[in-house]
Amino acid sequence: MKYPESYRYTREHEWIHLQGDVGTVGITHYAQEQLGDIVYIELPAVGQTFRQLQAFGTVESIKTAADLYMPMSGEVVEVNQEVVNHPEIINQSPHERGWLIRIRVHDPSEFDRLMSGQEYEAYVEQSS
Amino acid sequence: MRDSNRTAQHITLEEPLLFERSQPGRVGYSLPPMGVPETPVEDLVPDHLRRDRVEGLPELSEFDVVRHFNRLAQWNYCIDRGIYPLGSCTMKYNPRLNEVIARWTAFTEAHPYLPDEFVQGCLAIQWHLECYLSEITGMDAVTLQPAAGAHGELTGLLLIRACLEDRGEKRTRILVPDSAHGTNPASAALGGFEVVHLKSDERGLLSPSTLRAAMSQDVAALMITNPNTLGLFEEDILEIADVLHEGGAFLYMDGANMNAFLGIARPGDMGVDVLHLNLHKTFSTPHGGGGPGSGPVCVREHLAPYLPVPRVAREGDRYRRIWDSPKSIGRVKAFEGHFGVHVRALAYILSLGRDHLRDIAVHAVLNANYLMARLKPYYHLPYDRRVMHEVVFNDRRQNPTGVTTMDIAKRLIDYGLHPPTVYFPLIVPGALMIEPTETESLEELDRFVEAMTQIAREAAEQPEVLRSAPQRGAFRRFDEVEAARHPILRWSPQGFPPAWKRVSRGSEDVPIRDEK
Amino acid sequence: MSVRYLPHAPEDIRRMLEVIGVDSVEALFQPIPEAVRLKVDLDLPPAMSEAEVLETFRRWASMNRVPPEVASFVGAGAYRHYIPAVVEDVVRKPEFFTAYTPYQPEVSQGTLQGVFEFQTMVCQLTGMEVANASMYDGATALAEAVLMARRIREGRHVLVARSVHPEYQQVVHTYLRHFDVSIELVSWEPETGQIDLDVLQACLRDDTFAVVVQSPNALGIVEDWAAVRAALGDHPAVRVACFTEALSLGFLRPPGAFGFDIVVGEGQSLGLPVQFGGPHVGLMATRMEYVRRLPGRLVGVAYDRNGRRGFVLTLAAREQHIRREKATSNICTNQTLCALAVTVYLALLGPEGLHRLALLNAQRAHYLARRLEAEGWQRPFRGPFFNEFVVRHPKAPRIWEHLLAQGIVAGLPLHRWYPELAQDLLMCVTEMNPPEEIERLVRMASSE
Known part of the structure; x- marks a missing residue:
């Protein structure tokens, strides 16, 4: 299926994949489809911290722009420079090569409050 | 396609950028002699703050410059060439008389800091325009200072804010229906307000019950566009005004669409507290390729003390400027607003006068309804009601063959016509928003209808023709995605960055990105 | 009577109403509440012919007194320059x-x-x-x-x-x-x-x-x-x-x-x-x-x-x-x-023209400054200037009024912006102020 079960998802269409206390964050396939050709992405600097569901960046396509929301609270430890330079990668591979940032999470329990792959798929079907 | 309907076949001369045409030593100017004894240059301004030339400006002869801009002009569509049905933009004829008057040196040479007694003519013009706009809108006072519609919106909201502060009320929210112009929420945010969006009902209108549910002590105002961006008159406007006023809030009307009921009814009689007008829409001043516009703000008595300064007053047959007013929000712009635009708008009002101002609305509404009736058999009409000055269709009936609104728009270019506003308002997916205005004749409307019906047929039978449109003009469809990914926003002496590389593909020369 | 900016003849209107399926233009306005529809004409002047509009504006134009009829040395954010x-x-x-x-x-x-x-x-x-x-x-x-x-x-x-x-x-x-x-x-x-x-x-x-x-x-x-x-x-x-x-x-x-x-x-x-x-x-x-x-x-x-x-x-x-x-x-x-x-x-002037014109402005302004200083005016601020400068005189407000009566607007009285600069005028000189005009200003400003 499109939405990996091991990831968790927000209602704002971000995903997070947790390995130990480091989470990889991106936007979902559905989100990139809605945006269309992504032309620009603005991401925070390493070292910045955000609360769960706080806006941490923006993504822009020709026709629209959207804020990015943090799936879990944490500190940014890595930024995917490749997508900053080539935002089209997000369209091509939203769940893998198109990841945006890695964070050191503050509260692992937040993970369980997010949607599972199945739940997210149902959520997306409902909203489209 | 009939030959007579074909796009003007331009003499498509390539025209490089001014900078690419530049030849060192060419001259396009003449100067008077110095005429006074000179000071050594180094005594004028110290060396480290001076430069000898602005590097990069082009060097061209006068005729080079004339040719350049004439060739650029050929690539532009304009209202003087044909119908320009951009919904919400009111692209009507710009009377030539107004252009002549606005260029008189008595007006163009008037410096805004000349004493009042030297600029009585300018002040008289502004005073009369304010009076007539008050009468036309049914409001009590007017400022001509705002430079454009969006600037007027900001001004209007700041007036509301100042009045609330004066009353000691803290109201932080502005309600904006989803059928509003995009500038409305942006202006509200710039005015320091929080924006709350209201959903239109199944009629495409704002229902008083939706408004009631959104009312609270925090609501400062509702910003309503009337007629709204679906071209529909907000039929419950009187009740809407009552709900707001009972709740202690203001009614702001975006008057961008005043063309629809000029002389038929007045916002002031509908309970509107403040509105802005767009002189470049309703009052026929030229759009200039995107400005300058002018966005006067009209208010009822209770908001008048907060209007920007200076204000123009008449005493007997003399006019003077009032520079200070204790409760004024201050200035929103340097000097007195777009006076050159005020002259044109006043000339327009005088030309039509009380006899014919309402004929503008009559013909505008007639034309929009005629287009609606003629195009309804071919295009989906999401809100099928009596429209005012514009009508919104969409591409739902063309979608099955893969044709979208963008394709329809681009195909119109092949027919030698300007497309309507597309993908707006946002509440209609794939919107085609058509505003013919009152100055299009029956033949022009029929020409548009013929092209649109032909396109509907093509959408069903040869959709690929639409997807590859335009084909007949000087330019094909642009790659706007690459333009935004790798923005090149100026020329530089090195030419354009090597991010672009041209590659021959069959007979075409296509740009590809150099990945290195 | 039809209007010159509107294209339809009565027959056109009739045909269009037929296509729309209503019998009068009034019917098109039915969405507007009856209560607010205007029953009387707006209180505006009657429609004017082109010639009448021109005449009306000509009257207003004649109420202005502007360059070259007056000699203006006002800049202060809006500058008179020659437009090719x-x-x-x-x-x-x-x-x-x-x-x-x-x-x-x-x-x-x-x-x-x-x-x-x-x-x-x-x-x-x-x-x-x-x-x-x-x-x-x-x-x-x-x-x-x-x-x-x-x-x-x-x-x-x-x-x-x-x-x-x-x-x-x-x-x-x-x-x-x-x-x-x-x-x-x-x-x-x-x-x-x-x-x-x-x-x-x-x-x-x-x-x-x-x-x-x-x-x-x-x-x-x-x-x-x-x-x-x-x-x-x-x-x-x-x-x-x-x-x-x-x-x-x-x-x-x-x-x-x-x-x-x-x-x-x-x-x-x-x-x-x-x-x-x-x-x-x-x-x-x-x-x-x-x-x-x-x-x-x-x-x-x-x-x-x-x-x-x-x-x-x-x-x-x-x-x-x-x-x-x-x-x-x-x-x-x-x-x-x-x-x-x-x-x-800028395409016409190019790098050389723009520089030469700027220099001309600076030279004429500096010339006027020198001349006024020679006539007893002070220049209170000694930093470098371009085409505008401040001059001070104990009788500046009176001299300014006097010059105004002679059709010379001798700059902007600065008390308008800075109350403490009550004796100061902000003078601007551009290529539109010919040497004769500069001389006239100096002559009149010193005859006071």
């Missing part, structure tokens, strides 16, 4: 003035290429990397620059030179008064009229997010950008430079050469008449790294399907029609036709 015939010819082309915002690039390349050329020229003038398609005027461009600075740096405190054009200051106040921001003024150094750098440094706070300085400033004085830059050191506040006389940039090194972050100003001098204050045109430029914080329209290079180079509106996701309440500004249009005039003007 070609500029007027280009902006009167219907393809430019009767078109709208280039939403459809395939049929708007004329406007788009013109704006792209304009953006490039603004970069060259200001020494910056990127410029937008123009703003309403210099004052609103400055207000937008301060708002932009607030998107770049957090903070609640702005420093603005007191010698920034006072009307620009007022607009900044109006735009910012509802945000949690305090605006502090930094006065000038009494000897030179340049910004007081000691005060500037002392006023810098941790939460200062922008510093705004104008040159030539409202006293006509040219600021020392190098010194201002040095005084700011490595303070992170966004450095905003402003100008009201764009012609000065033909003669002065631009703020961009001194490390400023945003440069804004008024472009009216470059091909637009003063026309009682507008329309003029705001110029706005910045560094490429801040381009997504920049308000207003931007035109960029694009290629069409055949690989042909052209131009499109780009980076629109910053703008109000997409971002709505999160947009960088609510600005929707710009001043395209005015920007086009500037582009034509």
Whole structure:
């Protein structure tokens, strides 16, 4: 299926994949489809911290722009420079090569409050 | 396609950028002699703050410059060439008389800091325009200072804010229906307000019950566009005004669409507290390729003390400027607003006068309804009601063959016509928003209808023709995605960055990105 | 009776009503509540013929007294310069003035290429990397620059030179008064009229997010950008430079050469008449790294399907029609036709013409300053100036009135802006003030 079960998802269409206390964050396939050709992405600097569901960046396509929301609270430890330079990668591979940032999470329990792959798929079907 | 309907076949001369045409030593100017004894240059301004030339400006002869801009002009569509049905933009004829008057040196040479007694003519013009706009809108006072519609919106909201502060009320929210112009929420945010969006009902209108549910002590105002961006008159406007006023809030009307009921009814009689007008829409001043516009703000008595300064007053047959007013929000712009635009708008009002101002609305509404009736058999009409000055269709009936609104728009270019506003308002997916205005004749409307019906047929039978449109003009469809990914926003002496590389593909020369 | 701007004959209307399926035009207005439909005519003058409209405006025109009938030495943010015939010819082309915002690039390349050329020229003038398609005027461009600075740096405190054009200051106040921001003024150094750098440094706070300085400033004085830059050191506040006389940039090194972050100003001098204050045109430029914080329209290079180079509106996701309440500004249009005039003007003058004209302005202004000094007028501020300068005289207000009666407007009495400068006049000299006019002013000003 499109939405990996091991990831968790927000209602704002971000995903997070947790390995130990480091989470990889991106936007979902559905989100990139809605945006269309992504032309620009603005991401925070390493070292910045955000609360769960706080806006941490923006993504822009020709026709629209959207804020990015943090799936879990944490500190940014890595930024995917490749997508900053080539935002089209997000369209091509939203769940893998198109990841945006890695964070050191503050509260692992937040993970369980997010949607599972199945739940997210149902959520997306409902909203489209 | 009939030959007579074909796009003007331009003499498509390539025209490089001014900078690419530049030849060192060419001259396009003449100067008077110095005429006074000179000071050594180094005594004028110290060396480290001076430069000898602005590097990069082009060097061209006068005729080079004339040719350049004439060739650029050929690539532009304009209202003087044909119908320009951009919904919400009111692209009507710009009377030539107004252009002549606005260029008189008595007006163009008037410096805004000349004493009042030297600029009585300018002040008289502004005073009369304010009076007539008050009468036309049914409001009590007017400022001509705002430079454009969006600037007027900001001004209007700041007036509301100042009045609330004066009353000691803290109201932080502005309600904006989803059928509003995009500038409305942006202006509200710039005015320091929080924006709350209201959903239109199944009629495409704002229902008083939706408004009631959104009312609270925090609501400062509702910003309503009337007629709204679906071209529909907000039929419950009187009740809407009552709900707001009972709740202690203001009614702001975006008057961008005043063309629809000029002389038929007045916002002031509908309970509107403040509105802005767009002189470049309703009052026929030229759009200039995107400005300058002018966005006067009209208010009822209770908001008048907060209007920007200076204000123009008449005493007997003399006019003077009032520079200070204790409760004024201050200035929103340097000097007195777009006076050159005020002259044109006043000339327009005088030309039509009380006899014919309402004929503008009559013909505008007639034309929009005629287009609606003629195009309804071919295009989906999401809100099928009596429209005012514009009508919104969409591409739902063309979608099955893969044709979208963008394709329809681009195909119109092949027919030698300007497309309507597309993908707006946002509440209609794939919107085609058509505003013919009152100055299009029956033949022009029929020409548009013929092209649109032909396109509907093509959408069903040869959709690929639409997807590859335009084909007949000087330019094909642009790659706007690459333009935004790798923005090149100026020329530089090195030419354009090597991010672009041209590659021959069959007979075409296509740009590809150099990945290195 | 029909009207000249409306096309339909009665028979056309009849046919259209039939297609619509209603029997009268009145029926079309049925959605408007009956209660508010006007029952009487508006209280406006009756419709006029072209000749009558002309006559009406001719009467108003005759009530103005303007140059060349009067000799004007007023600048102060709006400058009389010669406008070459070609500029007027280009902006009167219907393809430019009767078109709208280039939403459809395939049929708007004329406007788009013109704006792209304009953006490039603004970069060259200001020494910056990127410029937008123009703003309403210099004052609103400055207000937008301060708002932009607030998107770049957090903070609640702005420093603005007191010698920034006072009307620009007022607009900044109006735009910012509802945000949690305090605006502090930094006065000038009494000897030179340049910004007081000691005060500037002392006023810098941790939460200062922008510093705004104008040159030539409202006293006509040219600021020392190098010194201002040095005084700011490595303070992170966004450095905003402003100008009201764009012609000065033909003669002065631009703020961009001194490390400023945003440069804004008024472009009216470059091909637009003063026309009682507008329309003029705001110029706005910045560094490429801040381009997504920049308000207003931007035109960029694009290629069409055949690989042909052209131009499109780009980076629109910053703008109000997409971002709505999160947009960088609510600005929707710009001043395209005015920007086009500037582009034509600069194309005609070129680097040499602009420099020579600027020099001519400076020389004539310095000549008048010397002559007035010789006649006993003081020049209170000794910093360098371009085409405007302040002169002081104990009887200045009376002399000014006296000259006015002779049809000479001897500059702007500065008490209007700065109450303490009650004996000071701000004089402006351009190429439109011929040597005879300068001599006449000197003669009359000293005969008092």
